[in-house]
Amino acid sequence: MNLLWLFVVGFVCSYLGSIPPGVINVSVLQYGLHGHRSLGLRFGLAASLVEFVYAAATVRFHIFLTENTSFTEDFELVSGIVLTILGVASLLSSNKAPSEKAVEESPRAFRKGLVIGVTNIMVIPFWLAVTAYLQSRSIVIIKGSDLFIYVAGISAGTFALMASVAYLSNRFQKVVENRKTVNKIPGIVLLTMGLYSFYNWFMMS
Structure with missing residues (x-):
């Protein structure tokens, strides 16, 4: 598959998936609002590097599962369960405000x-x-x-979204203020993907 396409799909999914207010992007927002954009970028870079490691391990595990025929048959069901749980959890947490801790004016942001x-x-x-959903749909x-x-x-x-938050903190603050609506969007998307995976599993079984 075209490597540029792989990069773009990963980039877009990550950027959009990082928009709902959470501990990480709200922390970057606080740095931006206090005029510490460079510290916000360091914080965001560190979080992005950790996500690289987590995502790499997760995708490698996914490849292992798909290459093992004993797991492949029910993987559509498993991905449906996970997506549905994530979707419901996102919808239930849409009214909860992420904690906003005071930022430190020190180089320890990274x-x-x-x-x-x-x-x-x-x-x-x-x-x-x-990833399971994207691969199952080719x-x-x-x-x-x-x-x-x-x-x-x-x-x-992820880092691009963090940089956007750091430099557009005043605009992103409006997203945080409307978190009830914003947080429902990924929940609805994940729930739809989960139900669609259940449908495909049912049709194949």
Whole structure:
């Protein structure tokens, strides 16, 4: 498959998936609002690097599952379950406000980004389910070292969103204020993808 296409798909999915307000992008927002854009970029870069590692491990695990015939038959069902759970969880949490902690005016933003990025383990089931969905629809075909191009797109998309938040903090603040509506969008999308996976599994069984 075209490597540029893999990168673009990873980038777009990651950028859009990172828009709903969460601990990481709200932290970057706080840096931006306090005039510390460079610290916000360091924080976002650190979180993006952690996501690269998590996504790479997750996609490699997905490739292992798809190459193992004993898992392939029910993988549509598994991805449907994961996507549905993520969608419902996103909808239920749409009314909860992410914590807004005071930012530190110190160069420790990169270290803080690494720590918070490591605790953001929800990216693992998210990328497992999204990648499974994309491959099952032949939107992407990931084999061997191609996964690093796809994952590089994911990491770049995350950092691009963080940079957008840092430099457009005043505009993004409106997104946070309307989080009830914004957070429902990915929930609806994930739930739709999950139900569609259930439908395909039912039709194939």
